[in-house]
Amino acid sequence: MSAARMLTGDRPTGRLHLGHYVGSIANRVRLHKRYESFFIIADLHMLTTRNTREDISRITDNAREMVLDVLAAGVEPDQATFYLQSAVPEVGDLFTLLQNLVTVPRLERVPSLKEMARAAGKEEMPYGLLGYPVLQAADILCVRAGVVPVGKDNAAHVEVTREIARRFNHLYGDVFPVPELIQAETPALVGTDGRAKMSKSLGNAIDLADEPAVVRRKVLGMYTDPNRIRADVPGRVDGNPVFVYHDVFNPDRAEVAELADRYRAGRIGDVEVKERLAVAVNHFLDPIRERRARFAAERGLVDRLIVEGTERTRDEVRQTVTEVRRAMGLTGAYQRIRRRAERARRVTDPA
Structure with a gap:
């Protein structure tokens, strides 16, 4: 043993x-x-x-x-x-x-x-x-x-x-x-719905095998600050799922800090923050997709x-x-x- x-x-x-x-x-x-x-x-x-x-x-x-x-x-x-x-x-x-x-x-x-x-x-x-x-x-x-x-x-x-x-x-x-x-x-x-932890059964997950277009679609549909109805309204960063994901998956800390500052000041829209997140998540998943394709081919x-x-x-x-x-x-x-x-x-x- x-x-x-x-x-x-x-x-x-x-x-x-x-x-x-x-x-x-x-x-x-x-x-x-x-x-x-x-x-x-x-x-x-x-x-x-x-x-x-x-x-x-x-x-x-x-x-x-x-x-x-x-x-x-x-x-x-x-x-x-x-x-x-x-x-x-x-x-x-x-x-x-x-x-x-x-x-x-x-x-x-x-x-x-x-x-x-x-x-x-x-x-x-x-x-x-x-x-x-x-x-x-x-x-x-x-x-x-x-x-x-x-x-x-x-x-x-x-x-x-x-x-x-x-x-x-x-x-x-x-x-x-x-x-x-x-x-x-x-x-x-x-999860992407902001209501519970990410789960297969709740349909609020981004899979490791998701293609880039699927990831982008899921990210753009993510829950953010419900009180922010326009881009010029100061938004909440703490506890905001989009920024939680940025903190975990975006290695560019300067970009994350800049996005957070602009979001709090009402100088950026949710779509831009999400687009940047989609890029970061796809960058994170790219090598995982490549390894998956290689092993699947064996x-x-x-x-x-x-x-x-x-x-x-x-x-x-x-x-x-x-x-x-x-x-x-x-x-x-x-x-x-x-x-x-x-x-x-x-x-x-x-x-």
């Missing part, structure tokens, strides 16, 4: 976007060469909020697009293990063994679960969604990851994992590393990465589950019963 492993990933519900990049992908790119890196395609987690046959039928295409997005963002294919969660059934075994190490009230205090339920239009929380952090703990601990880069909305989930790892080690012996949480320094990126690459990564991960998880069962004494219990059965058979059937 490697002493330094990282696990991270996403649900295959659609293409990745700028919010994903700011929230965790930038850290994945920065860290993936430092650690032995596992990237989960979390289709079982997807079922907590999207579980129709139509949703499930999209997993294959969405998984492939998601891997391409991660590679395009800067992760090198020979330094990452991608795997499909549902194709590693032993993760479910570990989930079962861990779920009694955390209480319902503790899970009910995880703030993002209620937000996820509301976003999915669910009036009541499904049992699977309540257990989302425990399944996530199984994902992290099954490969014994020591580092987990996540966005702020998943930080509380990883803290549950840390608690479960410590509880297991206390009860049964040191099996799991207590993973380190690495959060993005940038706050969650607001016939069979993405499918091979998923298949080989899934097989390798399953081997690792089998070893972990075997060790967990041994530490808990479950393997010994069965072996003792089996030996008793064999002795009884020899007595009753000596031939």
